[in-house]
Amino acid sequence: MPVSPNEFRSALSRFASGITVVTTKDNLGKFYGITVSAFCSVSLEPPLVLICIEKLTGSHSALLESSRFTVNILAAGDEGLSEHFASILDEKFEGVSYEVDDHGIPFLPSSMARLECSIFRTLDGGDHSVFLGLVEDVSVRDAETDPLLYFQGAYREIAK
Ligand SMILES: Cc1cc2nc3c(=O)[nH]c(=O)nc-3n(C[C@H](O)[C@H](O)[C@H](O)COP(=O)(O)O)c2cc1C
DSSP states (O other): OOOOHHHHHHHHTTSOEEOEEEEEEOTTOOEEEEEEOOEEEEETTTTEEEEEEETTSHHHHHHHHOSEEEEEEOBTTOHHHHHHHTSOOSOTTTTSOOEEOTTSOEEOTTSSEEEEEEEEEEEEETTEEEEEEEEEEEEEOOTTOOBOEEETTEEEOOOO
8 A cells, every 4th residue: 555645744754854944046146045854965975965855846946957055054043044944935035144155155154054065966756856966065163053953843952
């Protein structure tokens, strides 16, 4: 019997993750940002990560046009940023504190770590696409910063 969407979601909600905002720009130079939990490390040599992006999102078409994206890993307390970039808004960067890197890609300076990637490969993944990113630069905040976590449909923080 095939797995139902509810069974699938229920099992996957038991996998705790961090939260990222993936930022990019389309070929007209418009900025995009999307909240993404489907992010993971793939390879050390070469340094590769992957993100899974739903095909119906605005960011998906921007990523198909773009040659780069940045993964901004959110810190504890950044639920508001996560919800903002998970919303349907025409101008995602209005009212958000951001900077632009040397490649013209926006990033969130408040994030606890940042990985600047060129798109290495794009793979079909059902209703999502898998974008493999070659990590070309990283920036990290001090080790004391706690991450924003997501588990069973809710934001969490590391218990001390
Ligand atoms: C906690 C959380 C995690 C999410 N993870 C993903 C993800 O991994 N991939 C994805 O395509 N959408 C994910 N989403 C949904 C997108 O953020 C949402 O569809 C967003 O509105 C897309 O924006 P856009 O159309 O401007 O690109 C997530 C949303 C939330 C709240």
